[in-house]
Amino acid sequence: xxxxxxxxAQRKLGVCLCAAVVLAGCGTTGSTRVDSSGGxxxxxxxxxNMQDWLIAADTMVNSLRDNFIxxxxxQTPPNKPALLAISRIVNDTGRHIDSDLLVKxxxxxxxxxxxxxxxTSTTVGIGGPEDPIAEEEQRRARLEGLDPSRPxxxxxxxxxxxxARAGRTQEFSFVFQLSxxxxxxxxxxxxxxxxxxxxxxxxxxxPW
Amino acid sequence: MKNFSxxxxxxxxxVVGLFALVGCATVNTAERAxxxxxxxxxxxxxxxxxxxLERRVRILGxxxxxxxxxxLKVQVEVHNSTRSLQRFNYKFEWFDGDGNLISTPxxxxxxxxxxxxxxxxxxxxAPTPQAHDFRLKLLEEVR
Numbered sequence: 001x002x003x004x005x006x007x008x009a010q011r012k013l014g015v016c017l018c019a020a021v022v023l024a025g026c027g028t029t030g031s032t033r034v035d036s037s038g039g040x041x042x043x044x045x046x047x048x049n050m051q052d053w054l055i056a057a058d059t060m061v062n063s064l065r066d067n068f069i070x071x072x073x074x075q076t077p078p079n080k081p082a083l084l085a086i087s088r089i090v091n092d093t094g095r096h097i098d099s100d101l102l103v104k105x106x107x108x109x110x111x112x113x114x115x116x117x118x119x120t121s122t123t124v125g126i127g128g129p130e131d132p133i134a135e136e137e138q139r140r141a142r143l144e145g146l147d148p149s150r151p152x153x154x155x156x157x158x159x160x161x162x163x164a165r166a167g168r169t170q171e172f173s174f175v176f177q178l179s180x181x182x183x184x185x186x187x188x189x190x191x192x193x194x195x196x197x198x199x200x201x202x203x204x205x206x207p208w
Numbered sequence: 209m210k211n212f213s214x215x216x217x218x219x220x221x222x223v224v225g226l227f228a229l230v231g232c233a234t235v236n237t238a239e240r241a242x243x244x245x246x247x248x249x250x251x252x253x254x255x256x257x258x259x260x261l262e263r264r265v266r267i268l269g270x271x272x273x274x275x276x277x278x279x280l281k282v283q284v285e286v287h288n289s290t291r292s293l294q295r296f297n298y299k300f301e302w303f304d305g306d307g308n309l310i311s312t313p314x315x316x317x318x319x320x321x322x323x324x325x326x327x328x329x330x331x332x333x334a335p336t337p338q339a340h341d342f343r344l345k346l347l348e349e350v351r
Contacts, residue, residue, distance in 0.1 A: 037316035
């Protein structure tokens, strides 16, 4: 069929086919789900990504399991579990982030690793109770003369950003710091820190 | 001989060789000749589907220990047999006494770097006292 076309017609057909291929490639490709715990989630600089939370949580959780739980340092009151309350997690990043993305994993891990010997309070915490109904029930119990438990441990911390630039390379670091405090003594029985650093190279014509 | 004696080609080969050397920093180590600590090594079963990754991040051995809290701790020594930095992902999975997978909030593929000729340890502590077995997965950098 192509033999019967003139040279000009063949060239026009070739251009049209190329344009069709290019336009097909430029169309929207649709959305796709990725595994949140896999290695294919997005990595961007300047903000904390899903994998960054997982890396920080993994370090803190393993450290807690190793240096606190497995070291036999957990102290529980007689005949009941130790109570953990979440205290202040300072966010110095200048962006709105929810530290529960880290703290929740630590709570779950502590509960699992201790075999249920440490539980987290949902009625005592910075910023108000996590569970208002549970807090209301606890208040009623207090009025009836029952003595609800006070936290034996509190978890606090800080997220600190660091920035650096050299030439066309920009570097962002987020430093996660956590402490577990024994109450009422007020001293830290466990602490750890993890820095996550990401770099990006700016293209010759790409603005930051 | 005629090709290599050409001055421009020799210059190009020299520059390429220089760049290759600059990108290949490797790690030297020093430690006790007779280590005091004794690792409790375990036999392992390996399934290699990525021979390239196995060359770049080779498992040298697996050791385990436990503490007063009853949690199993596992340590895997890996070695980069190449002369250049390698990036990979790793993930620990844990199983109870019945062989069931234990779900944990931090079970995820985590990125790691290993310098040329470096050996490093990947370690993890079991999520519960009921964890008796483990599996380590290694995956090359997928991004």
